[in-house]
Amino acid sequence: METYTSPSDHVQLHDLLFVALFSEKDVRERVQELGQAITQQYQDKQPLFISILSGAFVFAADLMRAFDGACEVGFVKLASYSGTTSTGEVKTVMGLEKELRGRHIIVVEDIVDSGRTLHYFHEYLQAQEPASICTVAFLRKPEAVVFPVKVDHVGFDIEDRFVVGYGLDYDGLGRNLPGVYQLAER
Ligand code: 5GP
Numbered sequence: 157m158e159t160y161t162s163p164s165d166h167v168q169l170h171d172l173l174f175v176a177l178f179s180e181k182d183v184r185e186r187v188q189e190l191g192q193a194i195t196q197q198y199q200d201k202q203p204l205f206i207s208i209l210s211g212a213f214v215f216a217a218d219l220m221r222a223f224d225g226a227c228e229v230g231f232v233k234l235a236s237y238s239g240t241t242s243t244g245e246v247k248t249v250m251g252l253e254k255e256l257r258g259r260h261i262i263v264v265e266d267i268v269d270s271g272r273t274l275h276y277f278h279e280y281l282q283a284q285e286p287a288s289i290c291t292v293a294f295l296r297k298p299e300a301v302v303f304p305v306k307v308d309h310v311g312f313d314i315e316d317r318f319v320v321g322y323g324l325d326y327d328g329l330g331r332n333l334p335g336v337y338q339l340a341e342r
Pocket residue numbers: 211236237242265266267268269270271272273274317318319320324325326
């Protein structure tokens with residue numbers, strides 16, 4: 157079986173087949189809308205975008221360029237996933253070097269599944285005493301949220317099925333896909 161076939165309406169990654177869910181155009185239009193909403197919200201506030209690595213790096217890059225104003229960006233690496241299922245444990249792999257006290261923080265996450273990652277990160281952030289915290293998630297699986305987290309802006313709500321593309325991977329592959337693909341039904 158091929159490891160990778162080039163994207164159109166479907167893509168093969170390792171042993172799994174994924175079908176198109178959102179096109180590059182769908183994604184671009186939605187990210188622009190989110191950028192405009194955040195621009196309105198943060199006039200003259202110079203927010204600090206914090207991108208949760210690795211999955212959110214593509215979304216964060218586009219979102220901050222859709223933001224029209226002065227802003228900064230920082231990165232934190234947290235992980236709770238292995239393969240296509242959550243391992244149930246959130247580990248901070250790489251910390252933030254920025255001073256967060258008094259800052260307006262915009263947390264940028266690729267996808268909210270159980271909510272564990274964001275729940276954990278919120279607790280960490282709150283302890284740093286920022287001026288405000290706003291959370292933006294590119295995708296959210298509403299059926300799968302077991303940890304209560306407030307997400308202020310969501311790109312798309314999706315069903316509870318594993319997705320790849322636009323920064324999201326399946327065991328390392330698929331992050332470069334410009335659209336979003338979901339696991340095909342067996
Ligand atoms: P949570 O902590 O909300 O359960 O999981 C969030 C993290 O798990 C996301 O940041 C993402 O890295 C990973 N994740 C959750 N669902 C998916 C999915 O459908 N596809 C991929 N590639 N990663 C996912």
